[in-house]
Amino acid sequence: MRQPLVAGNWKMNGSAASIDTLMAGIKQGLAEVKQAAVAVCPPYVYIAKVADLAKGTKLAVGAQDINDQESGAHTGEVSGPMLKDVGCRYVIVGHSERRAIYGESDDDTARKFAAARKFGLTPILCVGELLEEREQGITEDVVNRQLDAVIKLEGIKAIGEAVIAYEPVWAIGTGKTASPQQAQDVHAFIRAKLAKLDKAVADKVQILYGGSVKGSNAVELFGMPDIDGGLIGGASLTADEFLAICRAPN
Numbered sequence: 526m527r528q529p530l531v532a533g534n535w536k537m538n539g540s541a542a543s544i545d546t547l548m549a550g551i552k553q554g555l556a557e558v559k560q561a562a563v564a565v566c567p568p569y570v571y572i573a574k575v576a577d578l579a580k581g582t583k584l585a586v587g588a589q590d591i592n593d594q595e596s597g598a599h600t601g602e603v604s605g606p607m608l609k610d611v612g613c614r615y616v617i618v619g620h621s622e623r624r625a626i627y628g629e630s631d632d633d634t635a636r637k638f639a640a641a642r643k644f645g646l647t648p649i650l651c652v653g654e655l656l657e658e659r660e661q662g663i664t665e666d667v668v669n670r671q672l673d674a675v676i677k678l679e680g681i682k683a684i685g686e687a688v689i690a691y692e693p694v695w696a697i698g699t700g701k702t703a704s705p706q707q708a709q710d711v712h713a714f715i716r717a718k719l720a721k722l723d724k725a726v727a728d729k730v731q732i733l734y735g736g737s738v739k740g741s742n743a744v745e746l747f748g749m750p751d752i753d754g755g756l757i758g759g760a761s762l763t764a765d766e767f768l769a770i771c772r773a774p775n
């Protein structure tokens with residue numbers, strides 16, 4: 526049995542004051558979250574603060590990105606050892622916004638995935654197709670290519686120690702959620718692909734769905750056999766909404 530995971534991706538949102546309010550709200554409702562593991566991924570500058578506020582709770586903390594190097598002359602970048610040092614357990618790699626806005630390739634993503642593992646962090650590897658790719662019927666090819674870059678660099682066993690997030694790009698921040706069946710189809714495809722390489726890895730790895738998940742659609746999505754929770758953007762910025770999603774697997 527895979528434990529569900531609900532991870533909030535706060536993206537570039539929040540302030541010290543709003544995060545105090547959000548964290549107080551989340552902490553207050555955590556006792557009602559029975560099944561899911563829960564994580565939040567704040568902007569870099571607030572990670573230490575959030576890790577401090579999360580101490581003694583079941584809430585884990587993650588980062589939204591990582592540099593693939595350990596240290597050195599990389600102005601503006603943040604390394605794995607630093608993330609570990611300030612209390613991160615997870616790091617998102619290959620989010621579609623990193624790929625689309627900052628030009629990160631499959632190989633860049635694979636190197637970041639490797640760095641996360643090297644420095645003791647669990648990567649949350651994002652994969653997913655653009656709307657035109659879905660319309661062309663090449664969703665599986667895209668997801669295949671994105672996964673293969675990581676498997677080529679790190680091997681299939683590494684996938685078993687990571688989390689995968691399937692996020693159709695057309696569903697992110699658009700209010701257009703993939704239907705539970707559309708999501709399940711891709712999740713099942715991913716798991717079957719992994720099973721061909723290593724059945725134990727495929728059975729073990731958590732595959733999250735991301736893209737306009739809300740309290741109102743989480744139960745149906747997370748009820749699908751290959752959907753093991755969610756990566757939540759907009760709805761993770763409101764404690765009540767985020768908690769409703771966290772309680773969906775209850």
Ligand code: PGA
Pocket residue numbers: 534692696697698699700735736737738756757758759760
């Ligand atoms: P969304 O974002 O929930 O706002 O659609 C999901 C994500 O980008 O991880």
